[in-house]
Amino acid sequence: MTSTLSTVMVVGAAFTAALAVAGLAYVLIMPWPVRVPMQRRRPGVAPKPHPLHRAFIAVTNLAERRIRDRSTPAGSQLLELAGIKLRPEQFMLRILIAAGVAGLVGVIFGNIFIGLLLMLTVLLVHRLFIGLRVSKRQHHFADQLEDSLLLIASSLRAGHSLPQALASLAEEAESPTAEEFTRVVNETRVGRDLGEALETTAERMDSEDFTWVTQAIEINREVGGNLAEVLDGVAGTIRQRNEVRRQVATLSAEGRLSAVILMVLPFGVGGFLLLTNPSYLAPFVESPIGYMLLVISALLLVVGGLWLRKTVEVKF
Structure with a gap:
């Protein structure tokens, strides 16, 4: 009797395990049923968001309005210079949420002092993060400057004007050169002087080499001459400076x-x-x-x- 009961239990356990494996295989292998979107079932009627989602959107919009009222143009320019595609209020809202979460984790696993320390660390790290993004973007711009000048010189030799050469560079160059020269082209199209736009770009990118390029273009516009040859000479100088800069970086x-x-x-x-x-x-x-x-x-x-x-x- 006991052996028969044991056999039945073993068979039942094996059957249950096989049924579980088959169910798991069915869930993993068989495709999920296709849900028809609400727009197709009832055209013109959008599905209502969940109440929690609506509450989160309302709180987020309120926080963004409060931060937007206290934000400054300098903050927007800094984010743009760092290449961060967010509005200042959105970026600050994410920083505040991260600081709050870090403080809560510090209080849970430590004490109030650790929580405050973690919150302060998050607030300081975001400034360091923006600074690193700005520095990296400016470094890439400096590295691409030699190729940019050669491309402008080639366009000028092909018979294009300087604004057309800059527009071609904005389309064919890589980031951040393309973004900065797109700004220059757009500013000149709305009436700003080309020299002022280039000087502003040199200040934004903190590039002494590009300042020389701007001065060379301004002198050429005043006295005339072959701008393509001038840009080739400036590109050669920048190439030599980059070689020295890389050697210094290697030694240090x-x-x-x-x-x-x-x-x-x-x-x-x-x-x-x-x-x-x-x-x-x-x-x-x-x-x-x-x-x-x-x-x-x-x-x-x-x-x-x-x-x-x-x-x-x-x-x-």
Whole structure:
């Protein structure tokens, strides 16, 4: 009797397992049923959004209006210079949400001090992120400048005028050169002087080489001459400067890497100790002396970072 019951239980378990496997295979293999969109079933009637979705949209719009009232044109220009395709209020709303989430995580897994520290870190990191995006974009523009001048010179030799050559460059170049010269072309089409538009671009990109190009174009427009040959000469000078710049970057790479390691090392060691042995770092947040030591450490870290930056920065 017992053996018969055991056999029945084994068969039942095997049958149940086979049925589960078959059901899983059916779910994974068989296609999902096609749902006809609401627009096709009832033309002209859009599906109503979920109440939670409507509430989220309302809160987001309210926050964007409040931030938009306090935003400045400089913030919009900075985001545009960094190549971030968001409005200032949208970007700030995302930063505030990220800061709130970071603070909540810090309070849950630590204390209020850690939560405030994480919120401040998020607010500071976003400025660093924008600065890095701007610097990277300006660096790409400088690297593409030589090819841009050669393309302009080729268009001029083909019989095109300077505005036509700039328009051709805006269509064929890569980002960010295409975006910046598209701005120049659009500004000249609405009546702005070409020299002023080019000077503004040189200031936006913080490019000394492009400032020389602008001056060369202005001189050529005043006195005349073969602009294509002038641009070829400027492109050759920029090529030589880029070679020297790359050589300097190669020679200073070790120093810059050492600076990055020395700046990141305290945060890495502190984070590791915070996860493995929180009691070891507890005295820093339990007494006024500990807070004072943290502030002094942060100041020394900032001074050391600025010192290392000046040490490995070579200007020529």
